[in-house]
Amino acid sequence: xxxxxxxxxxxxxxxxxxxxxxxxxxxxxxxxxxxxxxxxxxxxxxxxxxxxxxxxxxxxxxxxxxxxxxxxxxxxxxxxxxxxxxxxxxxxxxxxxxxxxxxxxxxxxxxxxxxxxxxxxxxxxxxxxxxxxxxxxxxxxxxxxxxxxxxxxxxxxxxxxxxxxxxxxxxxxxxx
Numbered sequence: 542x543x544x545x546x547x548x549x550x551x552x553x554x555x556x557x558x559x560x561x562x563x564x565x566x567x568x569x570x571x572x573x574x575x576x577x578x579x580x581x582x583x584x585x586x587x588x589x590x591x592x593x594x595x596x597x598x599x600x601x602x603x604x605x606x607x608x609x610x611x612x613x614x615x616x617x618x619x620x621x622x623x624x625x626x627x628x629x630x631x632x633x634x635x636x637x638x639x640x641x642x643x644x645x646x647x648x649x650x651x652x653x654x655x656x657x658x659x660x661x662x663x664x665x666x667x668x669x670x671x672x673x674x675x676x677x678x679x680x681x682x683x684x685x686x687x688x689x690x691x692x693x694x695x696x697x698x699x700x701x702x703x704x705x706x707x708x709x710x711x712x713x714x715x716x717x
Contacts, residue, residue, distance in 0.1 A: 571603060580645035581608030629658040
C-alpha cells in the first residue's frame with residue numbers, strides 16, 4: 542500500500558471511529574424503516590420489549606424483544622395464531638384474543654405516515670386464565686424517549702399493546 546495514502550486515510554479513520562454513537566448496544570430485530578418478524582421459541586412468551594427512537598431515520602424505532610418459558614401451571618400449548626393487523630397512522634388497542642399471550646411480533650414501516658403497522662402472534666395454553674391483567678404505567682413520557690418494558694416477575698406475560706398517534710405531529714406513542 543502506498544504510504545502517502547495510508548497517512549491520508551488514518552486521520553479519516555480516526556475521525557469516523559471517534560464519532561459518538563449513542564445507539565444502545567442491543568440485539569435489534571430490525572433496521573431503520575424495515576419490517577421484521579420476531580417469534581419466541583416454542584413454549585415461550587414475550588416478557589420484555591425495548592426500543593430506540595430516531596427522528597433522523599423517519600421517526601422510526603429499533604426494536605428488541607425477550608422471551609421466557611411459560612410456567613408448567615399454564616398447561617400444554619394448545620394453539621398459536623396471528624391476531625388482527627393494527628394499521629399504521631391510527632390509534633389502536635390490541636389484546637390477544639381467546640385468552641392468548643403474545644409470543645411474537647411482526648411489523649412493517651410506512652414512510653407515508655411515519656408509523657408502523659403491527660401484528661401479534663398469540664398462543665393459548667390449556668390452563669391459562671384471564672385474571673391478573675393490568676395496563677402498565679411504564680411508558681415513555683415523551684414519544685422520542687427510549688422505551689423499555691420488562692414484566693415484573695416470572696409467570697407474568699404481555700397480552701397486548703396500545704398506541705396513540707398524532708397525524709399533525711406524525712408520531713406515535715406506545716404503551717404495552
